[in-house]
Amino acid sequence: MREANFLRYANNVVARMEENVSLFPDCEPPLSVLKGTLHRLSRAMAEAQFRDMRCVAIKNQLLRIHKEQLYRLSLYIAQVAQGDPWIILSAGFATNKPYATIGAAPKPHNLRVQVQMQRPGCVRCRVDVWKKATGCRFEYRKVGDVLWNILFTTKSSCEISGLQSLEQHEFRVAYTSSNPTITYSSVVSCYVV
Known part of the structure; x- marks a missing residue:
């Protein structure tokens, strides 16, 4: 968090604590200590803007x-x-968002396979x-082969090399997520140079 954002956050916490002091009677550290440090910090941040090393x-x-604190x-x-x-919100602190599960990944669209003319046996695959x-699971x-070769990547594109030249190959892709269900794209076929 940037210093200016932290200062706003800290000011909000102190303001909310003052508004709801009855909810937090024995807060540690005491509210007066927090306010004092926050006041000195605000002044110090203003003075440090002039790049005086002592003030910084x-x-x-x-x-x-x-x-x-x-x-x-x-x-x-x-x-x-x-x-x-x-x-938690009454004290001015932010709450964590509850963990939300995502359903099965959607079917990937627009799988593009580009033959690399300068590099025999190499293609570049990308998907929306x-x-x-x-990440993505490119296969x-x-x-004519039964088994698919699998290549995992954290990006929506990859380069596949070592393919047999002048042979037709098939390609497909699936998104990876916290849900283990795999939904493949349509199969794309092309001849490799």
Whole structure:
């Protein structure tokens, strides 16, 4: 988190804690300590903008101290909240998004196989991007073979080499995700140079 964003986040935490002080009677560190450090940090950040090395060192020290204080406060809030997102939000902290499972990956569209004329036995495969994919599973085989060769990649394109020249090959692709179901694209056939 950038320093300016951290300062806004910290200000929000202190403001929410002041508004809901009755929910957190024995907060650790105390709210007065948090406010004091935050005030000194705000001043130090303003002074450090002029690149005075002494001011930058003071700002960095106060930033480290305030981060430690917010971390200790977050442990206290977690203990009080017992997982209740309303209490966590009342303290000004952000809650984690609940884990959402994705269904089966969709059928990949627009599989393109480009023969590399300068490199015998080599093709370049690409498919449209699906943002939720962790990668792609490209498969290929010579026409007539039963088994597919598999190539995993984290990108939506790959280069396949070592193919037999002047032979027809088949290619297909599937997106990989947290769901183990495999949905293949349509098969694309082409002759390899």
